[in-house]
Amino acid sequence: MSTPSDARTVLVTGAAGFIGSHTAVELVTAGYDVVGVDNFANSSPGAVERIRRLADGPGSFEFVELDLRDRAALTGLLRRRPVDAAIHFAARKAVGESVDAPLEYYDTNVNATLGLVATMLDRGVSRLVFSSSCSIYGDARTVPLREDAPAGPTNPYARTKWMCEQILADICHRHPSWHVTSLRYFNPAGAHPSGLLGEDPRGIPNNVLPYIAQVAVGRRAELSIFGDDYPTPDGTGIRDYIHVVDIAEGHRLALERLDEAPGHRVINLGTGRGTSVRELLTAFSAACGRRLPSQVVARRPGDVAELVADPSLAAALLGWKSTRDVADMCRDAWNFQRLNPDGYDDTDSGGTGK
Ligand code: NAD
Ligand code: WQD
Numbered sequence: 001m002s003t004p005s006d007a008r009t010v011l012v013t014g015a016a017g018f019i020g021s022h023t024a025v026e027l028v029t030a031g032y033d034v035v036g037v038d039n040f041a042n043s044s045p046g047a048v049e050r051i052r053r054l055a056d057g058p059g060s061f062e063f064v065e066l067d068l069r070d071r072a073a074l075t076g077l078l079r080r081r082p083v084d085a086a087i088h089f090a091a092r093k094a095v096g097e098s099v100d101a102p103l104e105y106y107d108t109n110v111n112a113t114l115g116l117v118a119t120m121l122d123r124g125v126s127r128l129v130f131s132s133s134c135s136i137y138g139d140a141r142t143v144p145l146r147e148d149a150p151a152g153p154t155n156p157y158a159r160t161k162w163m164c165e166q167i168l169a170d171i172c173h174r175h176p177s178w179h180v181t182s183l184r185y186f187n188p189a190g191a192h193p194s195g196l197l198g199e200d201p202r203g204i205p206n207n208v209l210p211y212i213a214q215v216a217v218g219r220r221a222e223l224s225i226f227g228d229d230y231p232t233p234d235g236t237g238i239r240d241y242i243h244v245v246d247i248a249e250g251h252r253l254a255l256e257r258l259d260e261a262p263g264h265r266v267i268n269l270g271t272g273r274g275t276s277v278r279e280l281l282t283a284f285s286a287a288c289g290r291r292l293p294s295q296v297v298a299r300r301p302g303d304v305a306e307l308v309a310d311p312s313l314a315a316a317l318l319g320w321k322s323t324r325d326v327a328d329m330c331r332d333a334w335n336f337q338r339l340n341p342d343g344y345d346d347t348d349s350g351g352t353g354k
Helices: 018-029 045-054 071-080 095-100 102-123 156-174 208-216 244-256 277-288 312-318 326-339
Strands: 009-013 033-038 060-065 085-088 127-133 179-185 187-189 223-226 241-243 263-269 294-297
Touching: 009 018, 018 033, 018 045, 018 060, 018 244, 033 045, 033 071, 045 060, 071 102, 085 102, 085 244, 095 102, 095 156, 102 127, 102 156, 127 156, 127 244, 156 179, 156 263, 179 244, 187 244, 208 223, 208 277, 208 326, 223 277, 241 244, 241 326, 244 263, 244 312, 263 312, 277 326
Parallel strands: 009 033, 009 085, 033 060, 085 127, 127 179, 179 263, 187 241, 223 294
Antiparallel strands: none
């Protein structure tokens, strides 16, 4: 696999997290030297051990525990270990929590991004791939969503992502040598096919697929379906679920193609296919071999009927297209959940390999 000769060493922030860990494995396997950082605010050291087990070259993986808001620590790291590019995942991501703790969200998501950018400027690093989100589109009523759909973030979390995109556009305007791609993911789901890496949310899962997985493994009694009176074929909400390994591949391609265009560009990562909550539950039931219990409850405030990506820009600019479907996501998420019923807490005993 070819990599640009001048972007071999990559800083990955949030490397122990759900998407960061899969991307670290993808990059090391493709020959990159990855320097991962995380403060374990929403992850555990067990994930780092799993990355090491999966990412056995030809590239390398170094991990440093670090709070990205600590600019001195980040500067010290990049002095010791110069990098050619960065992929910035580290953030807080729970929409509801962001309404209750906006300061924490602006501090972690915006302030830490400012610190990263300042440190990159200081160290002469001008390539960045940034984790953005479909939540920027807010209450968009037209699907599928193209990148030029108007932004309308409706909560502090989404606003932090929108602010970061604007900050990055301004930095690129001021520094024409910068190359930045913001990837707007739709609904990441699934797990590594090995069963070693997956989504391990703390507390009660906010997102539907990890919740279903915990019902399947017996940690939760039943799925609460948030409303079945939406204007969709079965009345439940429709989303564009995208396999985390497809997302990881999207990051590698975005990195490899950064140099093709200076400035800031924004690209959706989604499949272009929508799946309802009921369809997802049926697919997971098929994956785990039993019908999973559910009950319909009231709509969750802030939810919209349907969010689906138009992924054609990613195909045109990155040569990227999702290759895994909802059945794959359910199979891999179930495999991870069944091998790691308590997530990474029981680290190193789970995940028996392929
Ligand atoms: P995650 O919580 O699993 O990973 C984020 C990681 O960042 C965690 O390991 C956490 O410990 C770390 N982190 C948080 N604050 C930090 C700090 N101050 N210093 C260092 N590390 C810190 O989340 P994820 O699902 O892997 O998401 C990764 C990125 O993708 C985030 O920026 C998120 O906003 C974005 N995103 C996620 C989704 C999704 O549904 N998963 C969708 C769209 C965008
Ligand atoms: C999906 C569908 C729910 C839980 C969120 C963020 C977004 C992005 C992705 C970060 C909806 C329904 C859910 C449950 C349910 N993350 N649901 N029962 O809300 O589309 O997007 O994650 O950037 O910003 O907002 O994802 O998984 O929470 O919900 O019925 O217990 O499942 O109503 O239709 P969402 P989700």
